[in-house]
Amino acid sequence: MSIKIVMVCLGNICRSPLAEGILASKLPQDKFSVDSAGTGSWHIGQSPDERSVAVAKKNGLDISHQRGRQFSTTDLDSFDYIFVMDNSNYENVINLAETNEQKEKVKLIMNELTPNQNKEVPDPYFGMHNGFDIVYEMLDEVCDIIALKLISKHQ
DSSP: OOEEEEEEESSSSSHHHHHHHHHHHHSOTTTEEEEEEESSSTTTTOOOOHHHHHHHHHTTOOOTTOOOOBOOTTHHHHOSEEEESSHHHHHHHHHHOOSHHHHHHEEEGGGGTSTTSOOOOOOOTTSOTTHHHHHHHHHHHHHHHHHHHHHHHOO
16 A cells, blocks of 8 residues: 655646655655645646746656646545645645544645744746746755655655
């Protein structure tokens, strides 16, 4: 049985597809599965933003096969770990949770790197030119830590 992780952002086209691709590349595929979702419904079925695809490709990852989907209440039960990109995503997911067990699965992703500081992964969609590079670097760094923790906990 594999350990299931989902990365969550707003639209599931910028940050969470990158986080999915990065973390999946750091984990053994026979033990872990990584997915992503958005709290909004605007991009269901769409490919990741071309800028996310480009920054992933520049770093040796292909995320072009991913398709956007909306986070649902069933995800709270079907995933073992739920990592959200910012406080707004956190609130949206927590508001769907019905049990403490579900709420305990939801983590602000950057707290894995800087505990209890509640730092956010900025949404690069409307941002500066190098915003996608900055987001990639942040997610790559935090996914190193997450992968080490998950591998040591579930070996």
